[in-house]
Amino acid sequence: MVTGLHGSAGTRITPARWAAVRSAVAEAGERFEQLVLGCDGGVMATADWTVADTAAHVAGIAWNYTSMVVSYDTDRPIGGVRDHLLGTTVDNIHTGLNAALLRNFPEREPARLVATLRASIGKLLELSADADPASTVTWLGGARLPRAGLLAHLTNEMLIHGRDIAVATGRPWRIPEEHAALFFELFIVEIIRNGTGVLLDGGRPRAGRIAVEFRSRYTAPVVIVVTDGEVSVEDPGGPVDARVGFRPAALNLMLFHRVGRVRTALGGGVRVRGRRPWLLPAFLRKVRMP
Incomplete structure (x- = not known):
């Protein structure tokens, strides 16, 4: 298991927030699994991805997080993804990292994708059970993301992409405000607090x-x-x-x-x-x- 590293000064990750995000990722996972299993995997969920592609994207992130939560040096279960990690920005993620993940994780059978997602969430929760939630991992673009933020990001991936699938297939989908709040506080605020690396490079910065x-x-x-x-x-x-x-x-x-x-x-x-x-x-x- 991951143990005792300390987060940067000024982190706001309380034990209550840590418990909340652990519960949220498990709940979102169960709902996302049920949604995927109730849909035709070949239906287009977005302009570019089918339901099965979208599920593979989410399951692949979760599977890779089972190694990232331990250490940057731990081998990734999906090949070719780590090559893109440190150079990823918000502007190149779709053509670089996301494309590599889908290319190197060819599984598209919904039941098997759901099984991978379920197992990965369980492993992620197990590996992080004794961790300091404010301790950081090396994330995309070399950003420093607290382990609590890693779980918040995965929760948000399931909520956002679950909505994509639901809208495309006419199914109901709810994004709980309290779960969305975890993404804002534990991911957005904390990744800025700890260091964004090159993740936000570009963006036509304004002087002042x-x-x-x-x-x-x-x-x-x-x-x-x-x-x-x-x-x-x-x-x-x-x-x-x-x-x-x-x-x-x-x-x-x-x-x-x-x-x-x-x-x-x-x-x-x-x-x-x-x-x-x-x-x-x-x-x-x-x-x-x-």
Whole structure:
């Protein structure tokens, strides 16, 4: 099992949050499995991926995480993926890492994919049971991601791609706000706090400082700052350019381009105010998802 490394100063990963994300990844896994088994694997879930491709993407991530959660030096179960790890950015992930994963993990039979996902989640929970949840692993682009963030990312992958499958096949799908909040707090905030590597390189950085405060009823308030293209996290209380009130599920769907910004705002999923809210688009060109 993974043991006793300590996270960076200032981490906010509480025992309650650790317990919550462990429960969330197991629950999301069960729901995703049931969804996949109830669909025709050959139906297109997105413009490029079938239901089976989407399930392979999620199962492959989970399977690789069973080695990543231990150490960067541990062999990956899917060949060719590790070659892309350190050079991955949000702009090249689809043509590089994601394509390599699907190419080198050819299984497309839904029942076998679900079995791989179930076993991988179980192994991931077992290996991390005694870990310090704030201790970090080397993630995409050389970013430093706490182990709690690794579980939050996998949970979000199942929630977002589960929605893709559900929308395409006319099935119901729910993204619990409390689970979406874990992605914001344990992944987005903590990967910025610990170091993003080259993950966010590019993005047309704007000179100067943009500070945006994020608040929701499900998360602790936090300020994310872009300064000359560098991203950092601050506690609330200082001057900010924009204040964003949000529902976590709506924010995640917007960040992953499943729902447009205007529609998200009109639906009340994101509310923006502040002294310079027009700087938010420049901020989001840097703080962005694939």
